[in-house]
Amino acid sequence: GxxxxxxxxxxxxxxxxxxxxxxxxxxxxxxxxxxxxxxxxxxxxxxxxxxIPPRVFGILMSLEPAMAALIGLIVLQESLHWSQWIAVLCVVAASAGATRGARLDV
Structure with a gap:
């Protein structure tokens, strides 16, 4: 690439x-x-x-955009629109839900 x-x-x-x-x-x-x-x-x-298990790796990878948004906010002093923050929160919530579901399967 x-x-x-x-x-x-x-x-x-x-x-x-x-x-x-x-x-x-x-x-x-x-x-x-x-x-x-x-x-x-x-x-x-x-x-x-x-x-680490592939399922956990996938969940951690889904959090990368949220971490990038936070780093952009803190380090680069960029700001996101409120709808973009809602999108970030949705990704974090989905990752948390998948993590919680993964614990039940083990």
């Missing part, structure tokens, strides 16, 4: 910025973003999936 995204985005970046994208610090920053945004989280997800 990262390769396809790079192949699509790089021509636009080169057309807009020219050779500025080939500077070493830009390439290192791009590599850092690639590692931090996909490679490391994916590796950690696979490791977690080996150690």
């Amino acid at each position: 990262m390769t396809v995204a790079a192949l699509v985005a790089v021509p636009f970046g080169v057309a807009d910025s020219g050779t500025a994208l080939i500077q070493p610090w830009v390439l290192v920053a791009g590599l850092g973003v690639a590692l931090l945004s996909s490679v490391i989280p994916y590796s950690l997800d696979l490791e977690a999936l080996r150690k």
